Amino acid sequence: MSAAIELTGITKRFPGVVANDDVNLTVEQGEIHAICGENGAGKSTLMKILYGMQGADEGTMKINGEVVDFTSPTDAIDCGIGMVHQHFMLADQLTVLENVILGAEPTLTGGRLDFKKAETHLREVADEYGLTVDVHQMIETLEVGERQRVEIIKVLYRGAEILILDEPTAVLVPQEVEALFENMRELKASGTTILFIDHKLDEVLKISDSITVLRHGKTVASLKNEGVTAHELAELMVGSELPTPATTSSTVTDEVALRLSGVTVLNEANRPVASNINLAIRKGEIVGIAGVEGNGQGDLVDAIIGTTQISSGTIELLGNDITYESVRKRREAGVAYVPEDRQHEGLLLSSPLWENAALGHQTQAPFGSNWWLNRDGARRQTEAIRQQFDVRTPNIDVAAHALSGGNQQKLIIGRELTSNPDVLIAAHPTRGIDVGAQAAVWDDIRAARRNGLATLLISADLDELIGLSDTIVVILRGEFVATLSPDEVTPRDLGAYMTGAALQNGGVA
Amino acid sequence: MTSRLSSMPAWARWMIYAASGVLLLTIVQSISDTDRLTQISTSREMLRWAVPIFLAGLGGLFSERAGVVNIGLEGMLILGMWFGAWGSIEYGAWWGLLIGIVGGMIGGLLHAVATVTFQVDHIISGVAINILAPAITRYLSEEVWDSPTTSPQTAEVGTWDVPFLAGGTIFGWESPDWLLTASKWEIWYLSDVAQLSRGLLRSTSWVSIIALLLVPFTVWLVWRTRFGLRLRICGEKPAAGEAQGINIIRYKYIAVIISGGLAGLGGAFISTELSGLFQGGNSAGRGFIGLAALIFGNWRPGGVLLGALLFGYVFGLDLKDLDGTASHAMLLVNAIALAGVAAWAFSRRRVADTVLASALGVGALCWWLVADTVPSWWSNTLPYVIVLLVLVFFSQRLRMPAANGQPYRKGG
Numbered sequence: 001m002s003a004a005i006e007l008t009g010i011t012k013r014f015p016g017v018v019a020n021d022d023v024n025l026t027v028e029q030g031e032i033h034a035i036c037g038e039n040g041a042g043k044s045t046l047m048k049i050l051y052g053m054q055g056a057d058e059g060t061m062k063i064n065g066e067v068v069d070f071t072s073p074t075d076a077i078d079c080g081i082g083m084v085h086q087h088f089m090l091a092d093q094l095t096v097l098e099n100v101i102l103g104a105e106p107t108l109t110g111g112r113l114d115f116k117k118a119e120t121h122l123r124e125v126a127d128e129y130g131l132t133v134d135v136h137q138m139i140e141t142l143e144v145g146e147r148q149r150v151e152i153i154k155v156l157y158r159g160a161e162i163l164i165l166d167e168p169t170a171v172l173v174p175q176e177v178e179a180l181f182e183n184m185r186e187l188k189a190s191g192t193t194i195l196f197i198d199h200k201l202d203e204v205l206k207i208s209d210s211i212t213v214l215r216h217g218k219t220v221a222s223l224k225n226e227g228v229t230a231h232e233l234a235e236l237m238v239g240s241e242l243p244t245p246a247t248t249s250s251t252v253t254d255e256v257a258l259r260l261s262g263v264t265v266l267n268e269a270n271r272p273v274a275s276n277i278n279l280a281i282r283k284g285e286i287v288g289i290a291g292v293e294g295n296g297q298g299d300l301v302d303a304i305i306g307t308t309q310i311s312s313g314t315i316e317l318l319g320n321d322i323t324y325e326s327v328r329k330r331r332e333a334g335v336a337y338v339p340e341d342r343q344h345e346g347l348l349l350s351s352p353l354w355e356n357a358a359l360g361h362q363t364q365a366p367f368g369s370n371w372w373l374n375r376d377g378a379r380r381q382t383e384a385i386r387q388q389f390d391v392r393t394p395n396i397d398v399a400a401h402a403l404s405g406g407n408q409q410k411l412i413i414g415r416e417l418t419s420n421p422d423v424l425i426a427a428h429p430t431r432g433i434d435v436g437a438q439a440a441v442w443d444d445i446r447a448a449r450r451n452g453l454a455t456l457l458i459s460a461d462l463d464e465l466i467g468l469s470d471t472i473v474v475i476l477r478g479e480f481v482a483t484l485s486p487d488e489v490t491p492r493d494l495g496a497y498m499t500g501a502a503l504q505n506g507g508v509a
Numbered sequence: 510m511t512s513r514l515s516s517m518p519a520w521a522r523w524m525i526y527a528a529s530g531v532l533l534l535t536i537v538q539s540i541s542d543t544d545r546l547t548q549i550s551t552s553r554e555m556l557r558w559a560v561p562i563f564l565a566g567l568g569g570l571f572s573e574r575a576g577v578v579n580i581g582l583e584g585m586l587i588l589g590m591w592f593g594a595w596g597s598i599e600y601g602a603w604w605g606l607l608i609g610i611v612g613g614m615i616g617g618l619l620h621a622v623a624t625v626t627f628q629v630d631h632i633i634s635g636v637a638i639n640i641l642a643p644a645i646t647r648y649l650s651e652e653v654w655d656s657p658t659t660s661p662q663t664a665e666v667g668t669w670d671v672p673f674l675a676g677g678t679i680f681g682w683e684s685p686d687w688l689l690t691a692s693k694w695e696i697w698y699l700s701d702v703a704q705l706s707r708g709l710l711r712s713t714s715w716v717s718i719i720a721l722l723l724v725p726f727t728v729w730l731v732w733r734t735r736f737g738l739r740l741r742i743c744g745e746k747p748a749a750g751e752a753q754g755i756n757i758i759r760y761k762y763i764a765v766i767i768s769g770g771l772a773g774l775g776g777a778f779i780s781t782e783l784s785g786l787f788q789g790g791n792s793a794g795r796g797f798i799g800l801a802a803l804i805f806g807n808w809r810p811g812g813v814l815l816g817a818l819l820f821g822y823v824f825g826l827d828l829k830d831l832d833g834t835a836s837h838a839m840l841l842v843n844a845i846a847l848a849g850v851a852a853w854a855f856s857r858r859r860v861a862d863t864v865l866a867s868a869l870g871v872g873a874l875c876w877w878l879v880a881d882t883v884p885s886w887w888s889n890t891l892p893y894v895i896v897l898l899v900l901v902f903f904s905q906r907l908r909m910p911a912a913n914g915q916p917y918r919k920g921g
Contacts, residue, residue: 072754073751073752073753073754074754077753077754083752085752089746089748089749089752089753090746090749091741091742091745091746091749091911092745092746092911093745093908093910093911094738094741094742094745098738099749101738102738102739102742102749102750102753102755103739103750103753103754103755104753105735105738107734107735110734111734111735111736112733112734112735113733113734113735113738268905270858270859
């Protein structure tokens with residue numbers, strides 16, 4: 001039997017970059033094949049080529065032994081290939097059924113949708129692979145794990161026999177990952193070939209039959225998952241030793257920099273999204289908040305920054321009450337902020353770097369004064385940030401969107417740290433950036449910690465949270481449910497606390 | 510109560526809404542010194558005002574459900590007015606409507622080319638069309654009719670009386686006019702219902718009838734067909750549609766052109782059915798009010814119609830209300846409606862909304878008590894005030910298409 005997918009000599013060039021350079025990939029029928037590599041290694045480009053979203057400049061593709069040439073996803077779908085994107089391709093205000101049938105709608109005469117037939121077929125597919133979902137729900141009411149299931153059903157509904165999953169675990173908590181892997185095993189048992197992208201090596205080793213490693217757009221290894229260790233894989237991926245987030249010795253002092261007392265935040269419907277939060281962060285301390293997204297950590301961050309008003313409680317900065325201060329006053333008083341979504345909240349994408357570097361400090365020297373911007377001062381300071389934080393850019397006049405994600409993040413970290421803040425609120429500071437930039441960000445945060453910065457760290461990367469934090473608190477449904485020491489906790493334990501499983505089982509708190 | 514209402518078929522629910530609306534008007538009328546709130550001419554004028562507003566709003570629905578904000582509806586409506594009049598004069602009434610639709614579609618095509626192909630900001634393109642349309646029609650009028658502002662008399666498509674209810678004829682036989690009979694009984698409420706209904710059912714323009722039929726047709730087309738599902742994905746998450754091989758750009762084009770066509774029909778209705786000639790400025794901002802109706806109606810066809818009828822009622826009432834007494838009585842209606850909103854907000858423990866609605870309601874009540882008449886600018890302002898209030902109190906229930914107004918790039 002011929003291989004399900006056989007790619008030979010795939011090359012794809014973008015202006016100034018070779019994204020894929022002579023990549024070879026062979027995926028056997030009915031196996032789970034992992035593709036790993038750092039961000040920017042060319043994994044996504046390769047998948048886009050395989051799914052017909054982009055054309056390769058060179059190379060041949062064979063599906064089930066036949067040479068193919070895709071010009072659009074439709075061609076790939078016709079060949080039995082289906083892709084689940086990392087960012088879900090689902091419309092929130094359409095039902096599960098509408099989302100699934102989109103583009104492959106069964107119709108009656110006159111273009112009328114045959115909802116009955118669609119539902120029957122959807123249920124057949126879902127039952128066959130053991131995927132449960134309520135077909136009439138709106139997508140906006142579903143959990144992340146359920147949405148992913150809908151995406152998988154959507155692909156299977158079109159009769160896909162080859163499934164591409166683009167970083168499927170990035171958005172899931174450990175327990176959901178477990179459920180996903182169970183689904184993947186069932187799919188494999190019924191003959192589906194699965195190709196998935198991941199850079200979490202323990203997951204790769206746990207689920208895959210074969211592994212292909214990409215680095216700088218090239219295939220560096222293709223191996224069976226037999227006797228391979230995470231360490232070997234990691235070295236293949238980065239070509240050297242892996243950086244770790246671990247902090248060295250404790251620098252925690254006695255002086256409290258940020259104190260929240262009884263803070264409660266209400267949402268628009270007057271429901272508490274964060275209730276009675278007590279938290280003290282001392283100088284030189286990093287407090288990590290672990291929690292499944294949407295459990296109130298974002299609202300808490302907004303409350304500290306001042307973009308949300310709290311309904312009760314107080315917030316103190318170095319002993320001064322800042323509960324009712326404006327965002328600007330808080331920032332001027334020494335609160336720095338690395339927002340969760342750097343493109344929406346952190347940067348003005350079409351503005352030059354030096355303007356971006358002044359954001360939030362526009363009223364302070366050297367960027368400006370109350371009324372006026374100081375262009376020269378701002379530019380000098382931006383140059384300093386660029387050098388000190390290794391922001392790789394041709395010059396400081398390019399627009400922020402021209403920078404890679406890692407360099408954008410380094411600019412933001414530099415902007416926030418050069419103002420010598422007392423408190424740093426860092427929300428997912430290394431999300432979606434490559435290993436090199438990640439290590440740089442970790443170094444920066446560690447250095448600031450040594451100099452007495454109090455940091456509140458929110459991260460979905462549990463290794464990062466455990467590695468960097470001096471203390472970890474777990475937030476669940478808007479409440480702190482556990483305080484843990486990073487020395488004694490594993491990502492698995494944390495996952496259990498985050499979903500409430502550990503508490504239900506009477507776990508230590 | 511609410512659950513029983515929502516389990517009813519849609520038509521029954523609408524009948525109940527309408528009946529309670531008329532009841533409110535009747536009660537108000539019996540304690541104020543006007544009889545115009547429930548007169549036959551009031552509902553006739555309401556419908557005549559509402560039809561172009563509704564058609565523009567429905568045009569907005571098609572466009573915005575496909576993710577393109579269409580503030581150019583006013584301009585497309587004006588194009589429809591001119592081309593409708595010209596076609597009507599040159600080729601006859603029905604051709605006039607058709608050519609009016611085509612005129613609006615040209616405006617829609619222009620908007621689609623600008624926003625979809627060239628990624629121009631939707632608002633800027635719309636404003637440009639709104640500026641362009643009156644200028645073009647003025648020029649064309651000068652060229653064709655030797656007058657920059659007015660055209661000769663146009664042809665009409667005619668009207669229809671509903672048999673039995675409003676005395677229409679069937680194969681030459683004149684049926685009884687039951688609603689006329691009922692309105693002459695002068696029974697409280699019943700005769701008011703009869704009068705208002707008769708205004709809708711007698712001498713009704715064929716265009717109005719077509720417009721009303723567009724409500725169920727749009728529901729069917731947009732929510733029950735493949736075309737509709739694909740159109741909606743353009744406004745909700747185009748990338749998801751593209752990933753399934755749907756040609757988003759094509760659907761956006763079709764939607765915006767349909768949008769222009771509907772606004773064009775509304776314009777043709779104004780010039781051929783309402784004024785009987787093309788006259789610059791006769792659109793009276795109905796394209797904009799159509800947008801307001803779209804928001805009021807939560808981007809749903811039935812809601813757009815309700816909004817159009819509500820605004821049409823306010824305008825229509827004002828038209829024959831030379832002494833301002835009817836508009837004065839409307840203040841009491843406003844006060845009662847605001848009291849209803851306050852009660853609703855209170856039941857949901859929304860303190861700020863309760864206070865605001867009560868304050869505004871008391872304000873309207875005081876104005877009603879103090880004054881005898883209301884200046885006519887108030888009626889022209891009221892629709893916008895209503896939309897603002899809807900936005901203030903019900904914004905959480907309004908659901909604009911998620912990707913509405915966002916530029917779309919293929920492969921982006």
